[in-house]
Amino acid sequence: MKKIVGGMPIANRLLAALPRADRERMRTMLEPVTLNFGDVLCEPGDPIRHVYFPNDSLVSLLTPVDRQHLLEVGLVGFEGMVGTALALGIAVTPVRALVQGAGSATRMGAATFRKEFQQSLRLQREVHLYIHALMSQVAQTAACNRFHNVESRLARWLLMTRDRVGSNHFRLTQEFLGFMLGVRRVGVTHAAQALKRRKLIDYSRGYLSILNERGLESASCSCYEVVKPRKRANP
Amino acid sequence: MKKIVGGMPIANRLLAALPRADRERMRTMLEPVTLNFGDVLCEPGDPIRHVYFPNDSLVSLLTPVDRQHLLEVGLVGFEGMVGTALALGIAVTPVRALVQGAGSATRMGAATFRKEFQQSLRLQREVHLYIHALMSQVAQTAACNRFHNVESRLARWLLMTRDRVGSNHFRLTQEFLGFMLGVRRVGVTHAAQALKRRKLIDYSRGYLSILNERGLESASCSCYEVVKPRKRANP
DNA sequence: AGCGCTCTGTCCGTTGTCGTACATAACAAC
DNA sequence: GTTGTTATGTACGACAACGGACAGAGCGCT
DSSP: OOOOOOOSOOOOHHHHTSOHHHHHHHHTTOEEEEEOTTOEEEOTTOBOOEEEEESSOEEEEEEEETTTEEEEEEEEOTTOOBOHHHHTTOOBOSSEEEEEEOEEEEEEEHHHHHHHHHHOHHHHHHHHHHHHHHHHHHHHHHHHHHHOOHHHHHHHHHHHHHHHHTOSEEEOOHHHHHHHHTSOHHHHHHHHHHHHHTTSEEEETTEEEESOHHHHHHHSOTHHHHHSOOOOOOO | OOOOOOOSOOOOHHHHTSOHHHHHHHHTTOEEEEEOTTOEEEOTTOBOOEEEEESSOEEEEEEEETTTEEEEEEEEOTTOOBOHHHHTTOOBOSSEEEEEEOEEEEEEEHHHHHHHHHHOHHHHHHHHHHHHHHHHHHHHHHHHHHHOOHHHHHHHHHHHHHHHHTOSEEEOOHHHHHHHHTSOHHHHHHHHHHHHHTTSEEEETTEEEESOHHHHHHHSOTHHHHHSOOOOOOO
């Protein structure tokens, strides 16, 4: 089976939606970084040092439960940013931000971002829109966790990931997936087998491919429709 | 058993946190309203006409799933407002806002609110803080729905309600609770019986009392700690 | 070839919740 | 009172997911 292949370069849409002038000014304050699989950008309770704008990388937001479990509540890719709390005037992050797909991003110091956010109405607008989208995503996740079975949730998760990294092939183990979905690894095994049997996906030892996107969509719950990142024309 | 008793008057904290000048100016734009049990302030997809600031009333935010189920993802009382999407530049609400506890509130027209929000930095600040709190609440709900059983979730829900209406006695049926928690009525019956047997609550035909707040806290999951509205001194 | 590590698959008894159906209890209206 | 309505309680089989333990399978390393 195929290993990971790099997609075409993807630029962060939140930044891309800004008018030229803002973008140019901010360019000097943005530091390009490479995010590696497994990196933890922040832990709950940490002061926010940087905000991150993923390009082709993918970051999971995990909320702690019972000082023991963690559960993914949001997935951030090129359509958003990590560190939205800062825009809301909160200096401390409530979530763990875990790099789930390696790739590039740009980042900005917290103080710089706050200043920019106050000054640029367009940045405010874009960040506000993204916060709303993220909120919807989290709400949908809450409902999905309540009503849908592992198989549907797995399908949804794979599609969301696909949309954000722009590739049908990515690296992840069942252990990791179980962690994200809040189920046992064995639960993932069963769900994944079912999808594999139907030739919707294939996987082996830490690599996974989506074979039939349409089929996977119909296997996933309707929650996927809600959290799909919309296409937006660049200005 | 006791019926509902009115608590002392509670004023909306989000508004109360504003400096005198802002508050005075806004007073003329705020219209006092009485919210009745069962009122629906908005349905998903509706344009937002007003934002609401509950005093002693209580509003549930419900997200639709599968065009069939609904699930509560947030609970708004005196500490917040209904219609946060508007502050984020979204004119259409993604949730149903259902009045779960009758009481008073004030409301403001959408256009007026947007104007005020743009002009008053303090209002921005307070609304931003609340949006963050709401986001945390929703995230916690997502995790809670995944890991905790009906009994714990019920206990948490009762405590959250208590905190927001300021009374240990309120009106609600098991049918309604099942709806909020996303479980069958019978599931609520079992959980409620367990809590009643332990003398933590009492209830009968649509009325419910919290008898032992401390005990109920330990019966609830730790999620309650996270979403408890913090005391804040009025400036 | 052999070893060890990691990832995936299987098994089994248990638990929480589901779906459905029906039974009792409290209150209201007449 | 009688009757109707609403709220709550009980019962039973079905099923998804759990927790834990163990069995293969793929791959790198020596």
